[in-house]
Amino acid sequence: MDDFTKKRIEKIMRHYMESIAEEQLRSRRSIGYALEGDELTLVEQRPSRDGTNWIELPVAQFRLDAGGWRVYGLDSGGSWHPVSEIAPSGDFEAQLSRVKANELGIF
Template identity: 45%
Template sequence: MTLIEERQGYESDQWVQMPVAQFRLGENEWKIYWQDSKGKWHFIDDIEPNEDFETQLKIVDEGHNGMFWG
C-alpha cells in the first residue's frame, strides 16, 4: 500500500501526485519503505515493524525526523 500526497503543481493549475511512503505487510507486521529518486523502494530499518497499521501510519504522519514531509 502506497501513501500518495497530492498537491497543486508549482506555478501550475495542475495537481501533482507524489509517493510519500509504502507500507508492506510481512509475517503479520507492517514495514515502512521510502522511495529514492530512481523509483526504488527501501526498507527504513530504524522504524520497527509493527502489527498495528495505525501505529505505522502515525509514524509517517508525524514525519519521522523530516523524512516524509519536507
C-alpha cells in the first residue's frame, strides 16, 4: 500500500472511530484497528468478564488487492475467508459502511 493510500485509510478510520465514540461509551466497548501492509483488521475491544483488563476480538478484515478492497470474515476456527456477498470495491469507506451496517449478521 502506498503512503498516500495509507494516510487516507488512517484518516477514514479516525473519523469512523470518532463517529461511534458516544455509542462506545454507553456499551463499554471500543473499536480499534491494525494496519499491516495491505491489510486492515477491525477489532472490538471490551472489558474482560472480571473487568481487570481489556480483550480484543477481531471483527472484520479488509485486504487491498488488484480488484480493490475485499472484505473478510472470521470463521469459528479462527481463519479469515472472503465474504462473497460483498464484492470487492476501490472505495474503502463503502466497504467499511457495509461492515458497520452488518446486514449479513456476520460482523
